[in-house]
Amino acid sequence: MADVFRALADETRRALLDVLLRRDEQTLFELCTRLAMDHGLTPSRQAVSQHLDVLESAGLVHTERRGRYKLHTIDTSPLAQITERWPPTSRKATP
Amino acid sequence: MADVFRALADETRRALLDVLLRRDEQTLFELCTRLAMDHGLTPSRQAVSQHLDVLESAGLVHTERRGRYKLHTIDTSPLAQITERWPPTSRKATP
DNA sequence: ACCTTAGGCAAGTGAATGCTTGCCTGTCAA
DNA sequence: TTGACAGGCAAGCATTCACTTGCCTAAGGT
Numbered sequence: 001m002a003d004v005f006r007a008l009a010d011e012t013r014r015a016l017l018d019v020l021l022r023r024d025e026q027t028l029f030e031l032c033t034r035l036a037m038d039h040g041l042t043p044s045r046q047a048v049s050q051h052l053d054v055l056e057s058a059g060l061v062h063t064e065r066r067g068r069y070k071l072h073t074i075d076t077s078p079l080a081q082i083t084e085r086w087p088p089t090s091r092k093a094t095p
Numbered sequence: 096m097a098d099v100f101r102a103l104a105d106e107t108r109r110a111l112l113d114v115l116l117r118r119d120e121q122t123l124f125e126l127c128t129r130l131a132m133d134h135g136l137t138p139s140r141q142a143v144s145q146h147l148d149v150l151e152s153a154g155l156v157h158t159e160r161r162g163r164y165k166l167h168t169i170d171t172s173p174l175a176q177i178t179e180r181w182p183p184t185s186r187k188a189t190p
Numbered sequence: 191a192c193c194t195t196a197g198g199c200a201a202g203t204g205a206a207t208g209c210t211t212g213c214c215t216g217t218c219a220a
Numbered sequence: 221t222t223g224a225c226a227g228g229c230a231a232g233c234a235t236t237c238a239c240t241t242g243c244c245t246a247a248g249g250t
Contacts, residue, residue: 021181045197047239074181
C-alpha cells in the first residue's frame, strides 16, 4: 500500500492518471504528447517511462503489449483503500 | 492539493494519522509514545514535530494551543478530493 | 535487406527530504 | 524564584528520487 502513496506523491504521475482517465490504452508517446498539451509538462520519454513503471508497481496502471506498442490502462481501485483507512471524520464543522 | 499527497507519502505521517484517528487532541509526546507502542516507530521528538508540521500544512491536522500543551486533531476531509479526482473506474472487473 | 519507430536498460547527477544535534522559549508547580 | 516539562528553531548529514545521457532490442513498413 505504501507504493500507492509513493506513486501519488509526484505531480507528473498524477497528471498521467488524469490523462489516462480521459482515454485508456495509450502508448508511451501518446502520453508524452498529452502531458505536454494538456498539462504543460515536458519530461523526456525516459522520465515518463520510469513514472509509468512506478504507477504500474502501485497497481494504478496496467499494461498490455500489442505488437510494438505497449498500451497503458488506469486502475483507480487502489485509491479506495485511502478513504477506507481514514474515513470521513464526523466532525462538528468543516464548512 | 499537492501538499496532501506529499504528506501521505511518508509512512510515519500515515501512522500519525492512524494514531490520531483513534483519539483526537493528543500532544506531541503522546503521539510519540503511541507511534512506538502501536506502530513500532521510534523517531525522535523533533522528527515527529516536523512530520506534524507537514500534516498541518496539508490541512490533514489542525492544532490548538492550550497552556503549554499543543493538541493535535485529525481532519480527513482533504482526502475526499482524491477519489473525486480519480473516481472509481467502471471497468469490466475489479471484483 | 534496410531504416524508422516504439520501447528498454543502466549508470550518473542534482535536488528534495527525513532525521539528527544543539540550543532556545515559554508554561506550570513547588 | 527556581527547576522541570512541552515545545520550537536552525544548521548539518545522509538517503531518496526524478531526470538525464548513451546505448541497445525488437517490431513494422518500404
